[in-house]
Amino acid sequence: xxxxxxxxxxxxxxxxxxxxxxxxxxxxxxxxxxxxxxxxxxxxxxxxxxxxxxxxxxxxxxxxxxxxxxxxxxxxxxxxxxxxxxxxxxxxxxxxxxxxxxxxxxxxxxxxxxxxxxxxxxxxxxxxxxxxxxxxxxxxxxxxxxxxxxxxxxxxxxxxxxxxxxxxxxxxxxxxxxxxxxxxxxxxxxxxxxxxxxxxxxxxxxxxxxxxxxxxxxxxxxxxxxxxxxxxxxxxxxxxxxxxxxxxxxxxxx
Ligand SMILES: Cc1cc2nc3c(=O)[nH]c(=O)nc-3n(C[C@H](O)[C@H](O)[C@H](O)COP(=O)(O)OP(=O)(O)OC[C@H]3O[C@@H](n4cnc5c(N)ncnc54)[C@H](O)[C@@H]3O)c2cc1C
Ligand code: FES
Numbered sequence: 001x002x003x004x005x006x007x008x009x010x011x012x013x014x015x016x017x018x019x020x021x022x023x024x025x026x027x028x029x030x031x032x033x034x035x036x037x038x039x040x041x042x043x044x045x046x047x048x049x050x051x052x053x054x055x056x057x058x059x060x061x062x063x064x065x066x067x068x069x070x071x072x073x074x075x076x077x078x079x080x081x082x083x084x085x086x087x088x089x090x091x092x093x094x095x096x097x098x099x100x101x102x103x104x105x106x107x108x109x110x111x112x113x114x115x116x117x118x119x120x121x122x123x124x125x126x127x128x129x130x131x132x133x134x135x136x137x138x139x140x141x142x143x144x145x146x147x148x149x150x151x152x153x154x155x156x157x158x159x160x161x162x163x164x165x166x167x168x169x170x171x172x173x174x175x176x177x178x179x180x181x182x183x184x185x186x187x188x189x190x191x192x193x194x195x196x197x198x199x200x201x202x203x204x205x206x207x208x209x210x211x212x213x214x215x216x217x218x219x220x221x222x223x224x225x226x227x228x229x230x231x232x233x234x235x236x237x238x239x240x241x242x243x244x245x246x247x248x249x250x251x252x253x254x
Pocket of ligand 2: 218221239240241
């Protein structure tokens with residue numbers, strides 16, 4: 001885990017509320033695994049006091065990219081950064097997706113900004129020689145984050161791109177047509193999407209890992225502020241920052 005100031009090298013507005021930032025950080029670019037995150041101090045002052053967690057969206061040429069939407073003060077302050085500013089970053093943090101399973105087909109599922117953890121994951125899966133198909137869902141086509149991803153099927157709430165409906169409905173059609181495949185699903189998105197997905201994976205008996213975006217404070221296991229309830233009542237709970245953010249979908253209670 002590294003804590004260091006890194007220079008902001010690129011700012012790319014994706015749409016009116018989503019921005020992509022890149023910063024030069026060889027130490028993180030060369031060590032981060034898919035599903036891990038970084039914790040950014042968005043301002044030199046104590047307002048906001050806590051760092052904000054973001055998935056590593058992509059890495060290339062010693063550069064790390066994140067994409068984020070404006071939620072509140074922290075992300076608003078991030079949008080005010082300029083090229084050349086220094087970003088105080090802690091990371092990489094958390095447990096990554098397990099890309100060592102021997103599935104015949106890897107299925108990636110992203111909802112909204114949850115898509116942010118998928119491009120790096122797809123890169124690692126393809127490097128391992130796996131066949132990958134990706135399902136993305138968003139409100140409208142402007143919110144679909146398909147950069148760096150291949151073999152993408154989309155679903156939008158308003159029907160402006162791909163299937164008119166939810167990404168899980170689209171996934172269900174696919175699973176119904178391909179039910180003999182040895183699949184594994186990797187997903188990140190809003191909790192209601194993950195709840196529905198977990199039900200579907202149980203119905204089809206498919207292995208599934210999900211990445212949670214539980215609100216966090218320290219990001220590395222000190223504050224106990226990111227507890228997730230486990231199905232195993234003897235253990236009780238896990239910390240999303242340290243034991244996750246990636247969990248097997250059948251291990252946790254959403
Ligand atoms: C491991 C991890 C990876 C993440 N990756 C990304 C990413 O790649 N891109 C991205 O845009 N966001 C990501 N997030 C969410 C991001 O951290 C929050 O949106 C951000 O911290 C909000 O900060 P803020 O100061 O702008 O808003 P705040 O002022 O802190 O919050 C504004 C509102 O959003 C709610 N909120 C804050 N955080 C969350 C959360 N995690 N889940 C649900 N509601 C929340 C608050 O309750 C409040 O209502 C990730 C979160 C985690 C834990
Ligand atoms: S955020 Fe502090 S323990 Fe997880």
